[in-house]
Amino acid sequence: xxxxxxxxxxxxxxxxxxxxxxxxxxxxxxxxxxxxxxxxxxxxxxxxxxxxxxxxxxxxxxxxxxxxxxxxxxxxxxxxxxxxxxxxxxxxxxxxxxxxxxxxxxxxxxxxxxxxxxxxxxxxxxxxxxxxxxxxxxxxxxxxxxxxxxxxxxxxxxxxxxxxxxxxxxxxxxxxxxxxxxxxxxxxxxxxxxxxxxxxxxxxxxxxxxxxxxxxxxxxxxxxxxxxxxxxxxxxxxxxxxxxxxxxxxxxxxxxxxxxxxxxxxxxxxxxxxxxxxxxxxxxxxxxxx
Amino acid sequence: xxxxxxxxxxxxxxxxxxxxxxxxxxxxxxxxxxxxxxxxxxxxxxxxxxxxxxxxxxxxxxxxxxxxxxxxxxxxxxxxxxxxxxxxxxxxxxxxxxxxxxxxxxxxxxxxxxxxxxxxxxxxxxxxxxxxxxxxxxxxxxxxxxxxxxxxxxxxxxxxxxxxxxxxxxxxxxxxxxxxxxxxxxxxxxxxxxxxxxxxxxxxxxxxxxxxxxxxxxxxxxxxxxxxxxxxxxxxxxxxxxxxxxxxxxxxxxxxxxxxxxxxxxxxxxxxxxxxxxxxxxxxxxxxxxxxxxxxxxxxxxxxxxxxxxxxxxxxxxxxxxxxxxxxxxxxxxxxxx
Numbered sequence: 001x002x003x004x005x006x007x008x009x010x011x012x013x014x015x016x017x018x019x020x021x022x023x024x025x026x027x028x029x030x031x032x033x034x035x036x037x038x039x040x041x042x043x044x045x046x047x048x049x050x051x052x053x054x055x056x057x058x059x060x061x062x063x064x065x066x067x068x069x070x071x072x073x074x075x076x077x078x079x080x081x082x083x084x085x086x087x088x089x090x091x092x093x094x095x096x097x098x099x100x101x102x103x104x105x106x107x108x109x110x111x112x113x114x115x116x117x118x119x120x121x122x123x124x125x126x127x128x129x130x131x132x133x134x135x136x137x138x139x140x141x142x143x144x145x146x147x148x149x150x151x152x153x154x155x156x157x158x159x160x161x162x163x164x165x166x167x168x169x170x171x172x173x174x175x176x177x178x179x180x181x182x183x184x185x186x187x188x189x190x191x192x193x194x195x196x197x198x199x200x201x202x203x204x205x206x207x208x209x210x211x212x213x214x215x216x217x218x219x220x221x222x223x224x225x226x227x228x229x230x231x232x233x234x235x236x237x238x239x240x241x242x243x244x245x246x247x248x249x250x251x252x253x254x255x256x257x258x259x260x261x262x263x264x265x266x267x268x269x270x271x272x273x274x275x276x277x278x279x280x281x282x283x284x285x286x287x288x289x290x
Numbered sequence: 291x292x293x294x295x296x297x298x299x300x301x302x303x304x305x306x307x308x309x310x311x312x313x314x315x316x317x318x319x320x321x322x323x324x325x326x327x328x329x330x331x332x333x334x335x336x337x338x339x340x341x342x343x344x345x346x347x348x349x350x351x352x353x354x355x356x357x358x359x360x361x362x363x364x365x366x367x368x369x370x371x372x373x374x375x376x377x378x379x380x381x382x383x384x385x386x387x388x389x390x391x392x393x394x395x396x397x398x399x400x401x402x403x404x405x406x407x408x409x410x411x412x413x414x415x416x417x418x419x420x421x422x423x424x425x426x427x428x429x430x431x432x433x434x435x436x437x438x439x440x441x442x443x444x445x446x447x448x449x450x451x452x453x454x455x456x457x458x459x460x461x462x463x464x465x466x467x468x469x470x471x472x473x474x475x476x477x478x479x480x481x482x483x484x485x486x487x488x489x490x491x492x493x494x495x496x497x498x499x500x501x502x503x504x505x506x507x508x509x510x511x512x513x514x515x516x517x518x519x520x521x522x523x524x525x526x527x528x529x530x531x532x533x534x535x536x537x538x539x540x541x542x543x544x545x546x547x548x549x550x551x552x553x554x555x556x557x558x559x560x561x562x563x564x565x566x567x568x569x570x571x572x573x574x575x576x577x578x579x580x581x582x583x584x585x586x587x588x589x590x591x592x593x594x595x596x597x598x599x600x601x602x603x604x605x606x607x608x609x610x611x612x613x614x615x616x617x618x619x620x621x622x623x624x625x626x627x628x
Contacts, residue, residue, distance in 0.1 A: 037413040085597060092604055094412050095357045099553055100600045102546065106593030113586030217586070221542060225424060228417055266428045273421045278408045 004136050009254045011137055017250020018147035018154075019205050023223050024230035024242040025154060026201035032174040032237035033194040035094065036086065039101040041227055042220025043108040044199045048074050048206025049215040050112060056123050056210075063123070063207045064145065070207045071200040078199025079192040086195070087188055105220070112217035120214040128211055142211035149208050154243060157201070161239070170194055174237070202227075226253075229273040235283030244284060248272075319466060323459040331458040335530070337571045338465040343523045344551040344563030345472045350516035351549060352558035353476075353485060354509060355492025357412075360419030361520050361548045363401070363426050364394040366539030368521025369528040370430065373442045376452070383453040387525035391518040398517025402510040411495070420545070427540035441535025444528065453529045461530055468526065469564070472519060476560055488512055492558070520548070550592060554599050556606030565608050570595070 023045060030038050051070045052063040063070070081104060089096055128145070131138045161167035173180040173190045181187045205223075213219075230249050234241020249269060256265035276283060322334055343365070351357050371393050372386030381389075405418050431439055448454045455461060479485040487508045490498040499505050528534045538544070555566025574588040581587045603610045 037417070085601065088601060089604070092600075095416070096600050096604055098357070098413060098416065099549075100597055103593045103596030103600065106546070106596065107590055108593075110586035110590035110593065114584050114590060118585065225420075228420070232414075232417065261432070263428060264432055267425060270421045270425045270428070274404075274418060274425070277410060277414060277418045277421070278404055281408070281410060281414050 005258055006255070008137060009258045010251055011139060012143070013251030013254030014247060015139065015143045015147040015250070016254060017247035018150040019209060019246075020223075020226055020230050020250050021243045021246025022150040022154060022205040022208075023202050023227045024234070024246050025157065025239070026198035026205075027227045028231045028234070028237055028239065028242045029201070030195055030198040031231065032239075033170060034082075034086070034090065034097075034191055036097045036101065037228075037236075038198070039098060039224070040081070040104040040108065041101075041198075041202055042222070042224025043105040044074060044078065044220070045202045045206040045223050046112060046215075046217065046220040047077065047108060048203030049210050049213075049219065050116065051203065052207035052210045053121055053123055053215050062125055063210050064149070067149070067204060067207055071204050074203030075196040075200040079196035081199075082192045082195035083188070087191060090191075105224075109217050109220065116217070118217060120216045122214055123210045125211050140212060146208040146212075150205065153201070153204060157197070158239065166193070170197075226269065229269050231283070232273060232281070233276050233283055235285040238283065238285040241283050241285035323462045328458060331462060333572055333575050335458060335462050335465055336575070337567050338462070338469045339523065339526060339530075340547065340551050340571050341564040341567035342465060342469045342472055342526075343520060343548045344555070344567060345469070345476055346516055346519035346523060347548045348552045348558065348563050349476065349479065349488075349519070350512045352552060352562070353479065353492065354488040354512035355558075356509060356512065357416045357549075358419040358513075358516075359416040359545050359549075360421070360423035361516075362540045362542065362544035363419070363423040364398055364517035364520040365524040365527070365544050365548065366423070366426055366430065366534075366536075367394040367397055368524030369534045369539045370436060370442070370524075371521070372525040373444055373528045373534050374436060377442055377444055382451050383525055383529055384451075387522055390525055391521045394521030394524075395514040395518030399510050399514040402513030406506045406509045420542070423540055423542070423545060427536050430536035430540055437535070439536065441533060441538070442528075444532040446532065454532070461526075465526055468522060473560065473564070475519075480560060484508070484511070489558075550596065552606075554595060554606060556609035556612075559606070559608040559612065562606050562608040566606070569607075 023041070026044075027038055027041050030036055030041075048070055051073050052066055055061050055066040055069060056063060085100060085104065086097060089100060125142070128141045131140050132144065161171055169180070169185045169190055170193065172183070173185060173187055173194075177187055180190070202223075226249060230245040231238075231242055232245075233248060234243070234245030249272070252268055252272060253265050256268035260268070323331055326334060343361075347358065347361050368387065368390035371390030372383045375381035375386040375389060376383050401419065401422050405415055410418055430436055436442070444454070446454065448456050450460075453464075479488070487498070487503050490501070490503055491505050491508060495505050524539065527538075551566030551570055552563045553566070554570060555564065556562030570592060573591065577588040577591060599606065605613055
């Protein structure tokens with residue numbers, strides 16, 4: 001019986017981890033290219049969640065169909081933040097960039113609070129109610145869908161970065177901003193593009209969790225901290241690291257919830273975080289940077 | 291010869307006017323509780339309170355250059371220690387606050403030891419402190435003995451000994467004294483060897499190390515000092531509001547509130563935190579009063595101000611002002627007017 005629970009927890013953890021990976025992917029991409037720890041990442045996810053929520057509530061389009069729209073909105077928002085707020089201070093001390101994204105976070109979160117109140121909102125899709133049964137396993141349908149979409153888009157992003165011209169310019173810029181500028185890459189454009197893609201990723205993750213998670217102005221905090229843990233574990237700036245880290249944290253949280261009472265499962269995550277920071281701040285797949 | 295004399299006269303005149311200004315300010319601060327309405331007094335208390343917390347953060351973040359994003363950890367330790375000692379054992383907060391400060395300083399030194407020993411710098415240090423604050427929040431949330439999610443409600447017994455008062459003026463006296471104390475401390479720090487080490491570490495850790503400064507040790511000292519002082523602010527909060535819970539004590543919001551006035555006012559400056567608080571606190575109170583039905587407006591405003599300050603005044607208000615004056619003075623030296 002115990003074993004059944006454990007397998008169930010691991011499966012749930014993997015499904016959860018796929019979404020974490022997508023959130024972390026945006027964060028790690030932005031860090032990789034611009035060396036910015038984006039504190040507004042959770043707030044951007046919240047915007048993605050509300051976008052999906054309102055499209056569904058007002059027009060009845062479900063979050064999966066409205067994904068392109070949600071991602072478009074988030075892409076534009078992210079690109080604008082980069083272009084108008086972060087670009088001008090890209091040469092400033094690193095903590096100033098961090099504080100700027102903190103300001104953006106404060107603004108977005110409280111704008112949502114102002115516009116839509118602190119109420120927890122949930123979105124009901126009748127055809128997604130219930131769970132799929134596979135042997136002794138029970139898995140919620142929206143979680144499976146979220147995982148599938150997350151995995152697919154991760155793969156798509158990977159191929160995009162690896163094989164397209166634009167993807168290559170992004171990777172070149174991540175390696176060396178000055179060098180990229182020297183060979184004729186419009187670095188500012190790439191920066192805006194990167195921030196836009198990173199935001200679209202996290203917005204997509206937000207939209208994908210709306211069918212089984214609550215939407216509220218400060219919901220981003222939870223995911224922001226987890227995304228930090230994931231990227232530090234995987235290595236800041238590492239694509240593979242975000243994916244593997246996401247799965248590890250998802251499974252760790254899930255098993256922690258099974259074995260520990262209350263919200264102590266979060267303790268497991270933060271303990272991992274601190275240990276990784278102390279003993280291997282470059283993470284599993286990252287490179288040391290200063 | 292006459293140049294020297296006139297310079298001296300100028301100097302004394304300047305220091306005289308500074309002295310006069312300081313005297314006026316002090317008089318205003320002392321007279322304020324006698325003249326102000328209860329509401330204005332509350333705002334005054336909060337201004338001093340946020341300036342105090344900001345200055346405590348400033349010692350570590352501004353002078354030693356270590357950006358902590360988890361000062362809620364130390365704030366919470368202070369608030370919880372004094373509150374629990376009082377609520378469970380009847381120990382007066384006057385003692386409890388120093389017990390909390392000692393506990394927070396020790397915790398801060400320990401966290402600092404771990405982080406700095408392993409060479410965590412910049413954003414890695416910020417993230418680590420954030421994680422430690424969250425760990426404490428989760429522990430407080432799940433630990434029955436410290437009240438769990440319900441937090442700690444201070445038993446109401448108004449007297450000097452219990453640090454509970456029916457009206458504002460005593461609280462005002464306490465927090466203004468604390469603010470005065472920490473400003474004096476920072477002033478002496480600025481002119482001390484220790485403060486010089488801090489600034490050297492901030493400007494270039496490698497260079498400081500090369501010159502023989504034991505950077506890890508002094509960063510830990512800065513951490514302990516800043517943490518202990520932050521904890522005193524936590525006790526004040528608990529006494530003033532008579533209630534504390536895991537989110538109020540250890541939440542991210544606290545860590546943000548602690549550093550906001552410093553960034554706005556000027557990182558690593560003596561008057562920065564006070565200047566920042568003088569602007570942000572009344573602004574927050576007024577918007578909350580006018581737009582009370584809409585929650586979050588004041589924080590939205592703070593976010594926008596933070597972004598604007600970073601973009602246009604990266605050294606904060608006081609920092610930018612000092613920079614301008616320094617540049618102006620240097621120019622007048624280089625090009626003496628005929």
